[in-house]
Amino acid sequence: MELAFRNARIVAGEEDFIGSLLVRDGGIAEVASGASAVGEDLEGDVLMPGIIDLHTDSLEKHYFPRPNIDWNPVSAAVTHDGCGLSVGVTTTFDSLSVGSFNPSVARKEDNLRRLVDGLLTAKRAGMLKGEHLIHWRCETAADDLRERLDHLADHPMTALFSLMDHTPGQRQYRNLDQYLDNWRAGGMSAVAIEERLTAARERQSRNAAPNRAYVAELARERGMPLVSHDDEDLEHVDEAADLGATVAEFPVTVEAARRARERGMAIIMGGPNLIRGGSYSGNVRAAELAELGLLDGFASDYVPRSLIECAFRITAKPFGWSLARGVALVTEAPARAAGLNDRGRIAPGHRADLVRVRLVDGLPVVRGVWVQGERVA
Incomplete structure (x- = not known):
């Protein structure tokens, strides 16, 4: 099973960047910076580890x-x-x-x-x-x-x-x-x-x-x-x-x-x-x-x-x-x-435990949660 995200502000290791992420069989398969035409558009929201x-x-x-x-x-x-x-x-x-x-x-x-x-x-x-x-x-x-x-x-x-x-x-x-x-x-x-x-x-x-x-x-x-x-x-x-x-x-x-x-x-x-x-x-x-x-x-x-x-x-x-x-x-x-x-890091080989977040009036609002690639919230 594959799941893809694009146009996300990905927090990966010591940096964050606008990019895309591919999930395969519950794990993170690929992470890339820059534009992509593939996957769900996260509209610039933060994508961070669970x-x-x-x-x-x-x-x-x-x-x-x-x-x-x-x-x-x-x-x-x-x-x-x-x-x-x-x-x-x-x-x-x-x-x-x-x-x-x-x-x-x-x-x-x-x-x-x-x-x-x-x-x-x-x-x-x-x-x-x-x-x-x-x-x-x-x-x-x-x-x-x-x-x-x-x-x-x-x-x-x-x-x-x-x-x-x-x-x-x-x-x-x-x-x-x-x-x-x-x-x-x-x-x-x-x-x-x-x-x-x-x-x-x-x-x-x-x-x-x-x-x-x-x-x-x-x-x-x-x-x-x-x-x-x-x-x-x-x-x-x-x-x-x-x-x-x-x-x-x-x-x-x-x-x-x-x-x-x-x-x-x-x-x-x-x-x-x-x-x-x-x-x-x-x-x-x-x-x-x-x-x-x-x-x-x-x-x-x-x-x-x-x-x-x-x-x-x-x-x-x-x-x-x-x-x-x-x-x-x-x-x-x-x-x-x-x-x-x-887990705890967005990197290939780690579990696809992920959280989508948007700041609203300074407060982080969770807009999506995935555990091993499965949408749970």
Whole structure:
């Protein structure tokens, strides 16, 4: 099967140009600059690789659309898939938290199993048009991490493991007063807050180090990437790198990002951080890391639409990056970080995962999406 496009602003590698592209049997067969009389006229719209999202929490939102209201997990997976494709995401790492740290209802063990089984059922039935993989976010301070992960790590869609620790007073929640304000707002007394905080710290003390080593070994045995989440200081980064982590996801300080660069780790920030102008937790801004040359890519975190916006926002002031460099932040960079060598770039031999985009009043509007040459949105 062949598919051809012409008069497209093709983003290929380190450049973009008006040209044509030929797809054959689900892969990119030819890319050429200049005019062509063959293929669908894309009217000068951008044609870029499909977006690769290394971390999104949005599957849970479709499974639990309101508190305590669960949805059919297969139906939730299909809806989630369609929403991602509508904003250009063709490869999704569904990030699911393992280990109980004040978990939401969606993250309770029985719900988590229903969620991943529903995702697999939808995939095997051909109901998903994009590719979905599982990113296990491992709460290393949790007492029950190993018990839960033992039943989940070998799920056939598993592709990524990350180390995280949400103990208050460090990493993402290093601003302890700001974090405890949430507990106070919920009506907790000073005594109850102190008891809960002490219990969290004791749990971290006995679990974090051995659980981090355990997760690292799981990733190593399966030949899968290991990600370190919310690193704050040199010690956090060095410990993760020594365990084999190759990706620093959402570092919370410039210091941590600099050390990640020194240790050869890919630095991935949350898309909403750039689009909203900063971190909702008060941590380092993605814009600051971009200005310092300490940014390699983006993940959507909790807003899949943010990725396509990041690719174009960073080409405007005050950044002024080239379109090719901006697009690589959400395509080629995450592909490399995840070890996906068959996608993330428009080049012969790569998968024909493609997104057609037009800027309207400064906002990127997705006008077409193809996965392995098949129109899916």
